[in-house]
Amino acid sequence: MIEDRNTYKLLTPGPLTTTPTVKEAMLIDRCTWDKDYNDITQDIRARLLKLAHADNGDYTTVLMQGSGTFGVESVLTSIPSKDDVVLVLVNGAYSKRMLEILTYQEVKFEKLEFAYNEIPDAAQVAEFLDEHPEITIISMVHSETTSGLLNNIEAIGKIAKERNLLFIVDAMSSFGGVDINVPELGIDFIVSSANKCIQGVPGFSFVVANKKALEQSCGNARSLSLDLYAQYLTMEKDGGKWRFTSPTHVVAAFHQALIELDKEGGINERHTRYQSCNKALREGMQALGFKPYIKDEDQGPIITTFFYPEGFKVNFHEMHQYLKEHGYVIYPGKLTDAEIFRLGNIGEIYPEDVTKIVALFKAYVEKVNG
Numbered sequence: 001m002i003e004d005r006n007t008y009k010l011l012t013p014g015p016l017t018t019t020p021t022v023k024e025a026m027l028i029d030r031c032t033w034d035k036d037y038n039d040i041t042q043d044i045r046a047r048l049l050k051l052a053h054a055d056n057g058d059y060t061t062v063l064m065q066g067s068g069t070f071g072v073e074s075v076l077t078s079i080p081s082k083d084d085v086v087l088v089l090v091n092g093a094y095s096k097r098m099l100e101i102l103t104y105q106e107v108k109f110e111k112l113e114f115a116y117n118e119i120p121d122a123a124q125v126a127e128f129l130d131e132h133p134e135i136t137i138i139s140m141v142h143s144e145t146t147s148g149l150l151n152n153i154e155a156i157g158k159i160a161k162e163r164n165l166l167f168i169v170d171a172m173s174s175f176g177g178v179d180i181n182v183p184e185l186g187i188d189f190i191v192s193s194a195n196k197c198i199q200g201v202p203g204f205s206f207v208v209a210n211k212k213a214l215e216q217s218c219g220n221a222r223s224l225s226l227d228l229y230a231q232y233l234t235m236e237k238d239g240g241k242w243r244f245t246s247p248t249h250v251v252a253a254f255h256q257a258l259i260e261l262d263k264e265g266g267i268n269e270r271h272t273r274y275q276s277c278n279k280a281l282r283e284g285m286q287a288l289g290f291k292p293y294i295k296d297e298d299q300g301p302i303i304t305t306f307f308y309p310e311g312f313k314v315n316f317h318e319m320h321q322y323l324k325e326h327g328y329v330i331y332p333g334k335l336t337d338a339e340i341f342r343l344g345n346i347g348e349i350y351p352e353d354v355t356k357i358v359a360l361f362k363a364y365v366e367k368v369n370g
């Protein structure tokens, strides 16, 4: 095994700290038209379908070059026809980004906005749909990485199913770390990327897609390179071939990361690790006076937003530097109206890390408060 050259661990929700063996998978240069390489792509597609509980023949997986946003943009600009109207449920920066994508490509949409620390209310969504019968697609984020909140995709999926609407979910920072039964929840397109809960390195995104809905979207794409249907067609016809140059090293690393997810015990075991680290982190930080922004029942297991303790002399960069020198890199906040910061706990983070992190914050608070 190669040596671990990391001098600090990332408490950022992607890129995150990966294992030496995931990094080691990138030491081989692979050829994009070689069968060995395309077989890796095919195995990734099959494994992702299984993780989504979608290996029933009705679903397929499409991999797409670029970061997570490229995957979301690919779905939102390839699936809706000129007549479709997308309803976006907004309660964070990532659902806001969906609106930007739809605006750029002139896809028709409506939005229903909620506070950033509030879960979209299903009754309100149903009422809005009653008033807007032109809506054909619902799009939302599962784990809002902006705040750390976990949205209720079960309740919204039920509404989508009842009304026969397509349902698009950005599960970027939850897929692989939270069990999601894609067919059961009525999800037609779920998007995530290589560098989140599966714990690979950045470079591509993936979509688990309802085959029928994907096939019906043929000809709707507004972009050549992000054409989801065209990418699907090539991967199917050519046995795992991507249309344009694929990130070969990233793909190999991701394949290794999937094997390691399996070894850890699958999504349920990983979820348990994330959940216990997140709980210990929130409890430890709260004891030091750092209050979480999201209330316990809505908090997801991936990332937590914290307020600073009362009277604390806030200097994010200084705090960041101090923690980095001691082995951990933290994440700035993404809310405009409050002094906050975020701690992610996905990647190679274990309970012993949490103990160390909380002790470091304690030492830092004592240092700052004299």
Ligand SMILES: *Cc1c(COP(=O)(O)O)cnc(C)c1O
Residues within 6 Å of the ligand: 014, 067, 068, 069, 070, 072, 094, 141, 143, 144, 145, 170, 171, 172, 173, 193
């Ligand atoms: C990470 C993330 C994305 C994608 O961001 P990229 O920077 O494009 O990888 C999208 N949605 C959510 C909820 C995310 O956490």
